[in-house]
Amino acid sequence: MSTLEIKDLHVSIDTEQGNVPILKGVTLTINTGETHAIMGPNGSGKSTLASTIAGHPRYTVDSGSITLDGEDVLSMSVDERARAGLFLAMQYPVEVPGVTMTNFLRTAKTALDGEAPSLRHWTKDVKTAMSALRIDADFAQRNVNEGFSGGEKKRVEILQLELFRPRFAILDETDSGLDVDALKIVSEGVNREHSKGEMGTLLITHYTRILRYIKPDFVHVFVAGRIAEQGGPELADQLEAEGYDRFTAVGA
Amino acid sequence: MADTTQISPDTTSDGERTDLGRSADKARIGAPSGTVDTRAVIDGFTEEGESLPGGDDGVEQLGFKKHSHGNAPVVPEASRGERRRSFDLADFPALTGLEEDWRFTPLRRLRGLHTDALTGTAPAVTVGGAGNVTVETVGRDDARLGSTATPEDRVSAAAWNAFTEATVITIPQETVADGEVMVSVTGTSAAASAQHIMIDARPFSRAVVVLDHSGSATLAQNVEISVGDGADLTVVSVQEWDDDAVHVSSQQAKVGRDARYKHVVVSLGGDLVRLTPSSIFTSTGAEAEMYGLYFADAGQHLEQRLLVDHATPNCKSRVTYKGALQGEDAHTVWVGDVLIRKAAEGTDTYETNRNLLLTDGARSDSVPNLEIETGLIEGAGHASATGRFDDEHLFYLMARGIPEKAARRLVVRGFLTEVIQQIKVPALEERLSESVERELAAGNL
Numbered sequence: 001m002s003t004l005e006i007k008d009l010h011v012s013i014d015t016e017q018g019n020v021p022i023l024k025g026v027t028l029t030i031n032t033g034e035t036h037a038i039m040g041p042n043g044s045g046k047s048t049l050a051s052t053i054a055g056h057p058r059y060t061v062d063s064g065s066i067t068l069d070g071e072d073v074l075s076m077s078v079d080e081r082a083r084a085g086l087f088l089a090m091q092y093p094v095e096v097p098g099v100t101m102t103n104f105l106r107t108a109k110t111a112l113d114g115e116a117p118s119l120r121h122w123t124k125d126v127k128t129a130m131s132a133l134r135i136d137a138d139f140a141q142r143n144v145n146e147g148f149s150g151g152e153k154k155r156v157e158i159l160q161l162e163l164f165r166p167r168f169a170i171l172d173e174t175d176s177g178l179d180v181d182a183l184k185i186v187s188e189g190v191n192r193e194h195s196k197g198e199m200g201t202l203l204i205t206h207y208t209r210i211l212r213y214i215k216p217d218f219v220h221v222f223v224a225g226r227i228a229e230q231g232g233p234e235l236a237d238q239l240e241a242e243g244y245d246r247f248t249a250v251g252a
Numbered sequence: 253m254a255d256t257t258q259i260s261p262d263t264t265s266d267g268e269r270t271d272l273g274r275s276a277d278k279a280r281i282g283a284p285s286g287t288v289d290t291r292a293v294i295d296g297f298t299e300e301g302e303s304l305p306g307g308d309d310g311v312e313q314l315g316f317k318k319h320s321h322g323n324a325p326v327v328p329e330a331s332r333g334e335r336r337r338s339f340d341l342a343d344f345p346a347l348t349g350l351e352e353d354w355r356f357t358p359l360r361r362l363r364g365l366h367t368d369a370l371t372g373t374a375p376a377v378t379v380g381g382a383g384n385v386t387v388e389t390v391g392r393d394d395a396r397l398g399s400t401a402t403p404e405d406r407v408s409a410a411a412w413n414a415f416t417e418a419t420v421i422t423i424p425q426e427t428v429a430d431g432e433v434m435v436s437v438t439g440t441s442a443a444a445s446a447q448h449i450m451i452d453a454r455p456f457s458r459a460v461v462v463l464d465h466s467g468s469a470t471l472a473q474n475v476e477i478s479v480g481d482g483a484d485l486t487v488v489s490v491q492e493w494d495d496d497a498v499h500v501s502s503q504q505a506k507v508g509r510d511a512r513y514k515h516v517v518v519s520l521g522g523d524l525v526r527l528t529p530s531s532i533f534t535s536t537g538a539e540a541e542m543y544g545l546y547f548a549d550a551g552q553h554l555e556q557r558l559l560v561d562h563a564t565p566n567c568k569s570r571v572t573y574k575g576a577l578q579g580e581d582a583h584t585v586w587v588g589d590v591l592i593r594k595a596a597e598g599t600d601t602y603e604t605n606r607n608l609l610l611t612d613g614a615r616s617d618s619v620p621n622l623e624i625e626t627g628l629i630e631g632a633g634h635a636s637a638t639g640r641f642d643d644e645h646l647f648y649l650m651a652r653g654i655p656e657k658a659a660r661r662l663v664v665r666g667f668l669t670e671v672i673q674q675i676k677v678p679a680l681e682e683r684l685s686e687s688v689e690r691e692l693a694a695g696n697l
Contacts, residue, residue, distance in 0.1 A: 054651050057643060082653035090651075094644045098666025107662060108652035143666070144648075160652065 001032045002069050002085070004053075004168045004200060009064035011045075011052050015103075018126065022048045024109060024225035025064070030168060035194065035201040037211060041220030041244045046204045047091055049222075050172040054088035055081050068168070085167030089157040089174050094142035101156070102126075104144045105163060112164055129162045133189050150177040157191040172203045175210035187213030208240040218249055221245040306427035321612075323486040332559065332589045334624055340532060341413050344406035356585040357618055358553060361524045363498045364444045365407050370414035374441025375469045378417045378436045382429035385459065386422040397450060401476040401504035405528070414446035421461060422452045423485070429459035432677050439469025439497060447473045451487060454481035457507070459675060461487050466521075470492040477505035480512045483533065486514040488675055489529075492687060493522035495648060500526045507567075516675055517544035519554045520687055529558035533596075535566040540569045544586075545671035545684075547691045548614065550579025557587040560603070562596035566575040568630075571603035574671050576664055576691075578615035586636075587619045592629060596635035600630035607638040608667050610660065659693050670682045 001168060016207035022045045028037050040046050051058045053066060055078040066073040068084055088108075096104065105126060110116045117125075130137065133155045145153050154174055161169055171190065175183055191214060194201055203214060211219075211233070219226045219235040228247050229235065293671045329335050335353075349359045359366060390397070397418055398545060403409035420479070423429055453463050457480065481484045493499060499522055507513045517527045529541035532630040546554040560569045575584045588603045607616040618632035641663055649659035668688055674680050 005628065053646075056647055056649075069634070076364075076645060077656075078650035079653050079655050079659075083652055088651055094648045096645050096648060096663065096666075098664075098669070099662050100666070103662070103666070104649075107658070108649075108654055111655065112653035171522070 002072075002152070002167045002200065003032075003088075003153075004030045004202075005065075005067045006053075007065045008041050009049075009052070009066065010062040011048055011059050012062055013048075013059055019060075021062070022059070022225055023052070025051055026226065026227060028220065030200040032200050032201055033194075033197050034218065035203060035214060035216045036220060037203045037205060037214075037216035038222050039205055039208070039236065040228075041240060041248055042206065044222045045225040046118045046206075046222050047172050050088055050091075050170045050202070050204050053081075053086060053170055054078065061083045079111070080168075083114075085096075087161055087164060087166030087169045088156075089169065091172040091174075091176065093145050093157055095148075095155045097146065097148045098104060100141055101144055101146050102140045105160070105169065108160070109163060125163060128186050129159050129189075132192070133162075134185055135159060146245060147228050151182040152178065154186055155182065155189075158186050161179070162189055162193050165196075166199060168200045169200065170204065172204050173206060174203075175207060182222060184213060190214055211236045211247075221247055259603075268276045273470075278376070288333040290654075295311070300357040307534065311327075311592040315436065323629040330432045331603045332591045332621065333561065333593060335404055337404050338409060339398060339403060339412055341406070341409045341488070344403075347406055353557060353587075356583075356587075357526055357555060358524065361498065361553065362407070362500065363442070364476075365410070365470060365472045365498060365500050368444045369388070370410055370444050370472055371502055371612070372445035372470065372505065374415070374447040375437045375439035375471060377447070377465060378438070379419065379421060379433065381434040384424070384427055385429050385433050386420075386657035388420045388422070389417055390420055390609055391447075394418065394420070396452070397448060397476070398658065399476075399510040400450070400452075400478040400506050401474065403474065404502065404504075407472045407500045407637070408474055411448065411474050411502075412498075414472070417450040418448035418450060420450045420452065421563040423454060423459040423483075425454040425480070426456045427454070428457070432680075433459055433461040435461060435463045437463060437465045438680065439465070439467035439471065442468055442470055442496065447471055447478070448479075449473070450476045450641055451485070452478045453480055453483040453485040453511075454541045456482040456655050458484040459486070460681060462677065463489045463492055465489070465491045465499060466496075468497050470498045471500070473499065473501040475501060475503040477513075479505055479507045479538075482510050483508065483509040486516070486676070488518070488677070488680070490519075490684070491519040491522055491525050492681075493528075495521065497522040498524045500524075501528070503527060504532065505531050505540075506534050507521035507538045507540055510537040510540050514541045514674070515543070516671070517546070517656045518671070518675075518684055518687060519544070519546040519556070520684075520691060522552070522554075523554045526553075526555040526557075528555070528559070530561065531569060532559070532561040533564045534583065536564050536566045538564075538567045540567070541674075542569070542571045542573075543671050543674045544573035544575075545668050546573075546575040546584055547668070547688060548575065548579075548582035548584045549576045549691065549694065550590075550613075551581050551660070552579075553583045553585075557585070558589060558603075560588075560590045561600065562590070562592045562599045562601065563581065566595055566598035567596065568600040569603075569660060570601070571605075572671065573605045574603075574668060575616060576668060576690075577607065577609045577616055578610040578612060580613035582611075582614040584617070586615045587617075587621070588634065589621045590623070590632070590634070592622075592624045592626060592632060594625040597626055599626075599632065601632050603634045605636045605652040606667070608664065609638065610664065611639045661689075665689070
């Protein structure tokens with residue numbers, strides 16, 4: 001079993017107006033097999049947390065720690081974090097010109113595993129995973145995310161999740177912009193991987209609807225850069241009924 | 253010029269300009285003084301069309317006063333189609349560097365190609381490959397020479413006047429060349445020299461001709477290309493010169509009725525390489541594809557200026573040039589002139605230039621020019637995008653476990669492969685892919 005541990009994390013970004021603190025002391029522990037949902041209003045710092053874990057250069061960690069089984073994640077480069085088993089399904093996956101999906105997936109898998117995947121199995125795995133996510137076979141020959149719709153990009157993120165098999169998956173608003181069918185398909189993909197029992201999931205979302213398909217063990221409400229309240233799945237139900245007003249009033 | 257149509261933004265950009273992030277399209281500068289440009293400005297893009305009103309004295313360019321030396325004032329042609337063509341060197345005034353078609357070229361690095369008698373030993377030409385193709389070495393009095401192409405600039409005219417013997421490659425009528433025609437052009441001397449090569453694809457023939465430039469040279473070259481009616485000709489010009497080479501080459505093609513012409517440029521080596529490939533349609537129903545790939549390292553100047561001259565109805569052209577740059581003072585220039593003349597109804601044309609800046613300190617100039625004299629066309633468009641390999645691309649790939657260097661290589665390789673794949677000569681494609689890899693390795697990417 002693995003543990004991803006975030007302790008008293010303070011993160012800021014540099015803007016033209018100066019340094020702006022975003023995360024103001026986040027503490028969170030996720031174990032293999034657990035699903036944690038982080039919910040919160042816009043601007044509460046949810047996505048900052050996701051990007052900081054992945055190591056996006058835009059964010060500066062001012063204090064606190066992130067460790068993976070005791071290893072200091074913050075001292076690792078972005079690619080080292082990925083190879084250590086962290087996966088960020090991005091909110092806005094970028095288009096990468098000139099690189100086909102096939103080439104990208106194989107290159108990434110080789111980098112993550114330290115060896116090239118067996119060609120026969122790999123091709124079959126990719127095909128199976130693509131068809132389960134209802135991704136057209138011809139996407140394999142297209143450039144990474146180039147010309148993909150919003151929903152297609154999100155499905156391709158989950159395709160990578162299933163193929164790369166990370167120890168911890170951070171899903172940054174994977175549900176936003178998806179219609180009901182796509183939401184179901186994407187959720188099924190996450191559940192398939194999660195059910196293997198070797199992955200911890202950090203699900204970041206603005207809405208509760210994805211929680212109908214992906215059942216969280218823990219729900220954290222994020223307000224103004226902090227966790228304002230924690231609970232079980234029932235907290236999500238309560239949020240669905242009441243919205244974030246109660247928290248934003250306090251947060252403001 | 254009243255009948256000149258400026259195409260609208262909707263038909264020009266096709267939304268193709270943003271794939272590499274920030275676009276840095278270069279506006280044309282050097283419009284004559286006294287001309288007030290009242291045309292609409294497309295966001296990030298200045299469409300000049302080159303149909304500049306005449307009548308002014310045109311003595312200033314680039315915001316500088318006209319040089320006091322030199323006889324004629326610098327007057328940009330009113331239309332690209334009116335550029336001077338002549339075999340007589342005297343018709344081209346000495347270059348000052350302010351001329352529209354030389355303004356990006358560092359003349360002092362031409363090593364005398366524009367000023368000196370080109371009496372040096374020209375690179376050796378060896379032709380191998382297809383056995384059913386005729387190869388001749390002929391004197392300059394051979395009547396075929398100059399029948400297809402007429403020099404359009406001073407260096408080309410100087411080369412025309414200086415070469416002593418020419419290589420003529422003829423693909424006979426209705427003949428399919430049995431394999432690629434490999435023309436090795438190997439330089440051994442740094443003295444300024446001239447060379448003339450003619451490729452004559454007779455009607456209904458089919459061939460791939462590769463001009464493979466290597467070694468060290470200071471070369472002014474004319475490659476005269478005739479694509480006969482119904483012929484299918486591919487010409488690939490590879491510049492893998494040594495680091496000190498200077499190469500200025502005019503590669504003019506006349507494309508006949510229902511012919512297919514493909515021209516591919518691959519410029520990797522040399523201190524200064526300046527190619528001016530053109531496709532001139534002489535009849536109807538023909539198609540020209542022009543591809544280019546260039547990879548400039550620190551200090552290299554790689555320039556390409558294209559012309560597609562739609563003078564006849566119902567022809568199609570596609571231009572795709574891609575460049576990568578790395579290192580201090582790496583400089584690339586791409587100018588794509590597409591001219592759709594009054595008679596060229598039914599024309600279908602699109603030109604694209606993409607540049608990828610891999611490091612700071614490099615400079616890429618990209619100038620697409622589209623000049624349209626008839627509205628009765630199928631389509632006409634152009635796109636230019638110059639972007640940096642940006643942090644978000646890098647982050648995405650690294651977040652999937654791919655180390656930084658490998659991520660950069662993955663993108664550059666993918667970016668340039670599109671052009672290499674157009675060559676369709678497997679051995680050459682492989683060799684050039686390896687060359688690109690070496691460039692990447694040399695740039696420590």
